[in-house]
Amino acid sequence: MAGMQAIDSARYLPSNTKAATDAAVTPIAAGMKGSMILKIAGQVRELIAQGRVVANFTVGDFRPEQFHVPSELSAGIRRSLDAGATNYPPADGVPELKAAIARLVERSWGMKIDPSWVCVGSGARPPIYSSWQLFVEPGDRTVSFLPMWNVGYYAHLFESDHIFVPTSADTDFFPTVEQARQAMRGARLVVINTPLNPTGTMIDPKVLEGIARALVEENEGRERPCMLLFDQVYWAITSGDRAHANPCVLVPECTPYVVHVDAISKWMCATGLRVGWAVLPPYLQGRMKALIGHMGAWAPRPEQLAAAALIDDEAALSSWFDELNQQVTARLERLYTGISRLRDDGLAVDAIAPQGGIYLSFRVNLVGRGFDSNEAIRTWLLDTAGVAVVPFQAFDMVEDSGWFRMSVGAVGLDDIDGALARLESALRSLG
Template sequence: MPPAPPKQTIFTTMSALATELGAINLGQGFPDAEHAPELLAAAQRALAHKSNQYPPMRGLPELRAAICDYYGRRQGLALDPAQVVVTSGATEALAASILAVVQRGDEVIVLQPCYDAYIPLIERAGGMAVAVNLAPPHWTIPFDALAAAITPRTRLIIANTPNNPTGTLLTRADFERLGELCEAHDLTLLCDEVWEGMIFNGSAHASPLHVDSLKGRAIKVGSAGKLFSLTGWKVGWAVAAAPLADAIAGQHQFLTFTTATPLQWAVAEGLTLPDEWHDAHAAIYAPRRAQLIAGLEAAGYVVLPSAGTWFVTIDLAASGLPADDELVAERLIREAGVASIPVSAFYRDNALRGYLRLCFAKQEGVIEEALGRLAGFRTSI
């Protein structure tokens, strides 16, 4: 018999249900308006006037150079295009990176809550995921538990900053400690940094590539879709020391091989926009974030601290609601017409319940309507 199909992701499930019921979708993380006309114009020009044939497998040289220049300006990283592999979205960058490092029987430590693609990708590579749980309200790394989880079979640690779903950040000090563990046990660190351009509390983004002990053993994953609010473009990249980048490219060539040429040209142009443009683009979301948090708190919801992404997390029990996030999410979409994501979906075996993720990358009128429904739901349940 053929194997059972993989379980549908919670994002697909909730978005489909939102469409079916006509609910406001604060679940899946995508904006409800286009905010980067410069990128759309660049894509149109590229489609009409540049090549529409296969680009180089590792990405257009112009895009790889633009990625290096962007990280040099914005994060102070000194990179070479030989370190960059352009992929068809950040999820493909994660897949190619995991396949490049993990062999059958290897163990991979996953800090959860985590993006729900990590564990299936590890398993497709023949590896075994070992979960180390982050705990609310601050979701900091429990380094003693992390060190205890390392065995002779461990090959990789996967981290995420800013974290999806919690919006919390790893610090330079966190990466220094991760570097010590990786050096001591000869491990690779895969860091999902797709939300690096969406930080709202004035903090600086930290990457493992800032840390000397990790420069040769860390992989940084980025996303044009998140930087430019064009999630459907599916242009991502992996950045690593040249030997690691070569191994990632070796896997990428047998996954998607390459990525849409006009979109690569457009992303290259977008990355060269001045820092003021990038700052202003991220700032679009700050008042919407403030609107959602203030409205939730006024309605009696307890919102946990966060610094980045397009999401906020509410503590159900502290908000006077049942601590079963799947149940509350189901009732919320059916009874109040608002889609959310239960944070338990970001834990293997739903190891932590009681928290909901809501997306603020929506128009102000949509957020206002959602807040009214959320307020009514809390008093009715």
């Protein structure tokens, strides 16, 4: 307002920020760890600002210059917006999207469901958060397998007695059936993600079937069941021969215990548009709807309507998947072939052939050979080769095994070629 003297509000803030924060917030909020990936992303930005050439393999996202959303999606959003779709959507999603998702599930996996099984949210995270809220009380046992995206944060938020089951490259970083069976004993929630972030590997359907059977057996006679949170947000992005498998199709008896989580975030390259959903038995759907409604974590109406139209257009969706997979596979294969060539030349690197998602498991086998940790290797790769990667420690793995995640969502083939050349000379300079 004209003539008004503005107060310098910052003068009234506490001088000891940390003490003030700790006093004001709950111990859970105070104890939330910052994201290692975001810290690394900050370093990459700084180097690029200094004029350094850096290939950024760190972000689990798409750079729009490299991966645009389907044109049908952006046109559909514009149309819905122009038509006035700007009010609150229903808390569990617009009927058009719920029905389209039910049809997609039947078409893709042969699982016959109706729209009452679907609960839409703003991306995959609200359904994930709600699943923890639905099933987990402080001290309850929860289970996941190492490495896996973000589970540690949810276990912290819900104060669960969390078991991280270690896995290895020999099993593509998935558990054996026996490992899962043991860990599920007495647990309330087990989390499986396939295709897996960070490894770019997919679970063997036989292993998934064994785990689904073990889940059914575990729940026989139990008062409060163990639930499976099945995170399949990358299911439509596959590079190898392995098909995406669904536990409720492999072992239909496990259906009462499974919450599927999905989103357009990854397979429509639309991370910023925030449309995700859970497919869960109707006896639970109403409870998730209530949680999402009170969070206000619904997806915007125009995005929901446009996503519904594209999901229902089988021909357009299938040609979009072809285009996306061709783009992702070209990048992953270029990286994998390049790293394999360096390994065959005797350099201390390795990778797992891409299977699904936008990631490659990349190993730099130098711990104990001039480097004492993954972190030391990571900073050396960044400083010397301009290759930015994320160590598996960002996905709760503890040991310094030399494994890193490389994401291809923000790079083109030229970036990859440049990175491989710089990587080769950095490795050769070690002698």
